[in-house]
Amino acid sequence: MAENTKPGLFEKGGKLYWLHSTIDAFDTFLRVPGTVTAKGAHVRDGIDLKRVMIMVVIALVPAALFGMYNVGLQTSTLYGLDWGFWHMFWYGLLRMLPLFVVSYAVGLIIEFASSQIRGEEVNEGYLVTGFLIPLIVPVDVPLWMLALAVAFSVIFVKEVFGGTGMNIWNPALVARAFLFFSYPSSMSGSDVWVSKTWVGALKDVDAISAATPLAIAHDGAYDAATGAVGQYSFMDMFWGFIPGSTGETSVVAILIGALILVWTGVASWKIMVSSVAGGLLVGWLGQLAGATALPCWYQLVMGGFLFGSVFMATDPVTAAQTETGKWIYGFLIGALAVVVRLWNPGYMEGMMLAILLMNTFAPLIDHCVVTAKVNRRAKKALNA
Amino acid sequence: MSDNLDLKKGLNIPIEGAPAREVVATVVPDTVAIKPTDFKGFVPRLLVKEGDAVLAGSPVMADKQRPGILLTSPVSGTVQQVLRGEKRKLLAVVVKASDKQEYVNFGAKAPQSADETKDLLLKSGLWGAVIERPYGVMASLETAPKAIFISSFSTAPLAADTDFTLADSLQDIQAGVNALAKIAPVHMSVRKDVYSSTIFHKVENVVEHVVSGPHPAGNVGIQISHISPIMKGETVWTISPVLLAAFGKLINTGKLDLTRKVAITGPAAQKPAYITALPGTPVKDLVKVQGDVRIIGGDVLTGENLGQEGFLGFFEDQVTLLPEGREREWFGWAKPFRPKVHSSSWCYFSWLTPSKKYKMDTNLHGGPRAFVETKCFEDVTPMEIFPIYLIKACLAGDIEKMEKFGIYEVLPEDLALCDYVDPSKNEIQAIIQKGIDLMIKEMA
Numbered sequence: 001m002a003e004n005t006k007p008g009l010f011e012k013g014g015k016l017y018w019l020h021s022t023i024d025a026f027d028t029f030l031r032v033p034g035t036v037t038a039k040g041a042h043v044r045d046g047i048d049l050k051r052v053m054i055m056v057v058i059a060l061v062p063a064a065l066f067g068m069y070n071v072g073l074q075t076s077t078l079y080g081l082d083w084g085f086w087h088m089f090w091y092g093l094l095r096m097l098p099l100f101v102v103s104y105a106v107g108l109i110i111e112f113a114s115s116q117i118r119g120e121e122v123n124e125g126y127l128v129t130g131f132l133i134p135l136i137v138p139v140d141v142p143l144w145m146l147a148l149a150v151a152f153s154v155i156f157v158k159e160v161f162g163g164t165g166m167n168i169w170n171p172a173l174v175a176r177a178f179l180f181f182s183y184p185s186s187m188s189g190s191d192v193w194v195s196k197t198w199v200g201a202l203k204d205v206d207a208i209s210a211a212t213p214l215a216i217a218h219d220g221a222y223d224a225a226t227g228a229v230g231q232y233s234f235m236d237m238f239w240g241f242i243p244g245s246t247g248e249t250s251v252v253a254i255l256i257g258a259l260i261l262v263w264t265g266v267a268s269w270k271i272m273v274s275s276v277a278g279g280l281l282v283g284w285l286g287q288l289a290g291a292t293a294l295p296c297w298y299q300l301v302m303g304g305f306l307f308g309s310v311f312m313a314t315d316p317v318t319a320a321q322t323e324t325g326k327w328i329y330g331f332l333i334g335a336l337a338v339v340v341r342l343w344n345p346g347y348m349e350g351m352m353l354a355i356l357l358m359n360t361f362a363p364l365i366d367h368c369v370v371t372a373k374v375n376r377r378a379k380k381a382l383n384a
Numbered sequence: 385m386s387d388n389l390d391l392k393k394g395l396n397i398p399i400e401g402a403p404a405r406e407v408v409a410t411v412v413p414d415t416v417a418i419k420p421t422d423f424k425g426f427v428p429r430l431l432v433k434e435g436d437a438v439l440a441g442s443p444v445m446a447d448k449q450r451p452g453i454l455l456t457s458p459v460s461g462t463v464q465q466v467l468r469g470e471k472r473k474l475l476a477v478v479v480k481a482s483d484k485q486e487y488v489n490f491g492a493k494a495p496q497s498a499d500e501t502k503d504l505l506l507k508s509g510l511w512g513a514v515i516e517r518p519y520g521v522m523a524s525l526e527t528a529p530k531a532i533f534i535s536s537f538s539t540a541p542l543a544a545d546t547d548f549t550l551a552d553s554l555q556d557i558q559a560g561v562n563a564l565a566k567i568a569p570v571h572m573s574v575r576k577d578v579y580s581s582t583i584f585h586k587v588e589n590v591v592e593h594v595v596s597g598p599h600p601a602g603n604v605g606i607q608i609s610h611i612s613p614i615m616k617g618e619t620v621w622t623i624s625p626v627l628l629a630a631f632g633k634l635i636n637t638g639k640l641d642l643t644r645k646v647a648i649t650g651p652a653a654q655k656p657a658y659i660t661a662l663p664g665t666p667v668k669d670l671v672k673v674q675g676d677v678r679i680i681g682g683d684v685l686t687g688e689n690l691g692q693e694g695f696l697g698f699f700e701d702q703v704t705l706l707p708e709g710r711e712r713e714w715f716g717w718a719k720p721f722r723p724k725v726h727s728s729s730w731c732y733f734s735w736l737t738p739s740k741k742y743k744m745d746t747n748l749h750g751g752p753r754a755f756v757e758t759k760c761f762e763d764v765t766p767m768e769i770f771p772i773y774l775i776k777a778c779l780a781g782d783i784e785k786m787e788k789f790g791i792y793e794v795l796p797e798d799l800a801l802c803d804y805v806d807p808s809k810n811e812i813q814a815i816i817q818k819g820i821d822l823m824i825k826e827m828a
Binding site: 029 | 613686713748789
């Protein structure tokens with residue numbers, strides 16, 4: 001198949017050569033390129049970016065599968081429907097499918113077009129971004145909004161900087177931020193986190209609100225005796241049987257993903273650990289200061305904290321590059337996210353903005369780390 | 385006096401075709417080439433013409449700017465051909481060897497001063513064996529190096545084992561060291577795992593360093609950066625143990641004899657072992673290959689593609705035969721297991737079989753991309769520098785940043801493993817070389 005399309009028409013000088021980025025993308029997707037080394041090392045490692053990126057997608061799968069089940073579960077609970085496990089799962093799968101389709105279609109079309117314009121091979125980075133975006137938006141988000149957000153983020157956050165590897169901010173998070181600031185009514189509050197598009201219409205019920213534990217806790221409904229936040233116990237939040245963005249609710253599923261990422265070395269464990277440490281510390285201080293009644297570990301199981309720490313903060317392109325810098329970067333993300341949660345009257349989730357802010361400062365952190373080390377070494381050499 | 389240098393970072397590439405410790409042949413070449421392209425910073429001026437008779441040790445080329453620096457013929461015979469490339473660039477002088485080898489007599493006398501050592505190096509054509517850092521160029525005549533570094537071993541993939549190739553050369557090495565020590569203190573690194581048995585720890589008149597660790601621990605540049613980092617304005621010299629032994633032999637016998645044991649290695653080598661040969665020997669006389677095989681002078685990370693018609697280089701004591709990897713594997717990147725492909729990344733399962741050797745080829749295993757994953761560079765660079773920052777400074781051509789991030793301390797060979805591990809398939813060695821070339825131009 002690929003053999004027939006490759007020579008002649010799409011080769012340099014061929015009529016359809018201008019399409020070569022697109023053809024190459026499909027061709028190399030199916031088969032490893034036959035390119036041999038021309039300079040430098042004569043042998044190369046089997047690893048390539050396609051493999052790296054697919055590892056992240058695999059790590060996201062547990063969270064995505066659980067999220068689909070949970071979409072059905074929350075709807076079923078909210079409306080008092082007596083759905084079985086597979087019914088819940090299928091409902092969630094069918095609700096999520098259009099989001100994935102739109103995210104990948106819009107993103108990949110722009111990605112292919114941009115590669116075509118630059119005359120480069122198509123980069124695999126969007127495989128991950130396209131999978132992340134549906135997992136961090138409300139499941140009922142209108143598809144045209146999603147398409148707009150994806151287009152904005154891919155064009156203005158990635159392609160204008162030169163594509164994957166050149167971007168400053170995490171494109172998936174910017175898509176979410178775009179939606180958040182442009183269409184706040186579809187993105188926040190107590191009414192958006194449980195899918196009711198289909199069921200609501202069928203059952204003809206008025207909007208019932210299903211607040212996330214984060215929102216409930218923000219209103220102070222924490223029961224210190226039972227450890228429950230509203231109707232949700234700590235274990236509910238740990239396993240993920242709570243309303244929220246599709247991917248973010250289950251700590252267990254996210255930890256499985258974290259294990260894959262750390263094991264394969266694709267994401268930095270230092271960022272994950274320091275982010276959690278930062279969140280815990282500020283959560284503890286907040287409790288001491290009386291800003292919240294919640295014990296600090298509740299900060300980890302509510303909202304998008306863990307999902308952000310594991311999958312978003314660790315994006316190797318937008319995170320700090322130096323090893324010392326990673327500790328600082330991760331810690332500040334965790335700390336800032338909880339600061340926003342605790343000392344902010346309006347907005348109860350701080351993870352998205354914390355990561356985007358630290359994306360901005362990551363080069364500065366690296367600069368300080370690198371300069372300090374270079375100076376220290378120069379001094380040592382002088383004294384030696 | 386000795387100190388320990390235990391390096392942790394790095395990678396031994398598990399490639400098939402390590403040489404057996406035996407010499408299976410002695411190659412007596414019909415013709416030998418002297419290649420000015422082996423020497424960085426050398427601008428050749430021809431001293432002979434076709435038909436001239438030369439002895440082993442007779443000059444055939446001199447440097448245009450520094451006429452004292454000579455390249456000499458390793459054999460006696462007649463100049464057969466002057467090979468030129470594009471724009472009449474001088475590629476090689478080919479000498480047809482005579483049946484009986486005759487040598488220029490340099491006098492078997494140990495140099496008594498720095499000037500005498502330099503003089504002998506220049507006259508014999510071994511000046512080119514001395515490499516100056518920063519930049520890895522042929523040593524300049526005026527500079528006084530702060531030290532001379534010798535790494536007694538190589539950790540490069542399938543590299544010739546100097547413990548075997550130089551086992552009988554202690555006296556020559558000692559003579560070479562004594563002469564060089566007139567110029568500057570000599571530092572020699574010795575492999576830790578063979579410390580008690582190796583001849584190198586018996587060498588006197590050196591500052592000894594005991595080194596262990598995976599490749600590139602054997603690279604002299606890595607060792608220097610830990611022992612005595614090169615700062616702006618400083619220079620050091622390095623010389624390979626093989627050429628040091630040749631220099632010592634010159635002192636002991638008065639003859640220039642560059643004969644060395646060459647390791648024939650790699651997955652495409654029929655019987656990986658050692659042969660005795662001279663630099664400049666035609667590749668055709670060294671190895672017989674079948675099929676689409678790349679003939680590399682040196683190791684797979686830093687070697688030069690010699691081609692079927694090439695000649696063994698002045699510095700090389702290894703030839704690697706590597707199959708070309710033009711085959712295209714279906715769904716390569718998506719397969720859970722690829723038992724034939726090695727990856728140091730844990731995204732594949734090579735870690736399950738740590739002692740397995742792979743029949744590697746020249747396939748790039750991917751397409752070029754922008755930098756994404758960069759921690760892998762630090763994991764294979766046992767130096768106190770930030771490889772990715774240096775690489776980016778070189779790409780940007782920013783002199784100030786290159787200085788700051790350690791351009792004086794590295795040669796492309798020190799970052800060769802970055803080429804290997806990079807998932808984005810960037811040409812790191814080429815980028816570093818470009819940076820170094822820019823430094824030479826701007827700092828001249």
